[in-house]
Amino acid sequence: MQFRENMRIGQRPKRVMWPKIIIIAVAIIALLVVLGAGYTYWALAPMRSAESRVEKIVHQKTDLVNLNQITVDYRDQTTYAVIGENAKGQQKVAVVQGSSQKVTTFPRSDGMSNQQLTKLLNDRYHPKRVYAANISYFKGVPVWEVSYTSDNGQLNYLTLDFKTGKAYRVINGL
Template sequence: MMQFKDDIRIRQRRKQKNVHWSRFWFIAAGIGIILSALTICYFYVSLTPMRRDESRLQRFVKAKTDIATVQQISVDHRQKTTYAITGTTASGKQKVAIVRGKSNQVKTYDRRNGLSDKQLRQLILTTYKPKKIYSANISEYKQALVWEVSYKGQNNTLNYVTLDFKTGSPYRVIKGL
């Protein structure tokens, strides 16, 4: 009789040591889903002001200029916030609208008067020999329309160059950040 009780105790101890791996993986997956949802919510909420500004700018530019279709909006925070809105008119002409901050003033420029994207890329590649071009956006610098270009230099440093919109001549060059 005593032997039978000891066998039961040994079996009970072994059962207690079993780990339910399915329960562990279920809890880990639940935590992963919750963290993913929180991350998505964080980015959605943090990008709301940007989406609101883009929507406001599209409505504003369509109302104040002859741009019918907005293709790209870029922002520059140099001294004051400047938005460059690239779009197409109803007749198919490409235009650039410049809006400073939240002002009600807009300046429009004919996109064909400046360097094309292909010409700008070729100019950057031949003149500055970058390893990688990060961005090339239209902006305004000292009341002139310019290209703001950031790129990775040969020595793996971040570089910025501000080029004239029409000719591509440099206004300022910042190397080695």
């Protein structure tokens, strides 16, 4: 047998099997996507069950028929605010605090609109980015709970009166 530069004559170098490598890589990526989606679904299960419980309570104890939006606030206790419409088409807000069965409703038109709130925030506080603006209760009064970052990148937190926009509590630089 003749050798030529450490290789036997008549033997070919092994080829890389690109189709096998691609199939294995795609399978691994698909597995990671499925695992990530499953974990996300599992992690959000408590939130889904709480929201369905709140929806059921609101349907049972109020005249709201179409529920448009559910927000949650975790300040003192968990507070769910459900914005919906009654059979006459009037928008109302139903607030459920914690795990209680008590629902408080009031007309959405009693408070500032989303556009008015946005204008107030831009004029007074100049947010770089608003993270959340949820309806909640503070000392028995409906309020807006707003979290935003300022131009200098600091996280700020506001509690504003639902009707007037008066600041009850301002926390800057968290």
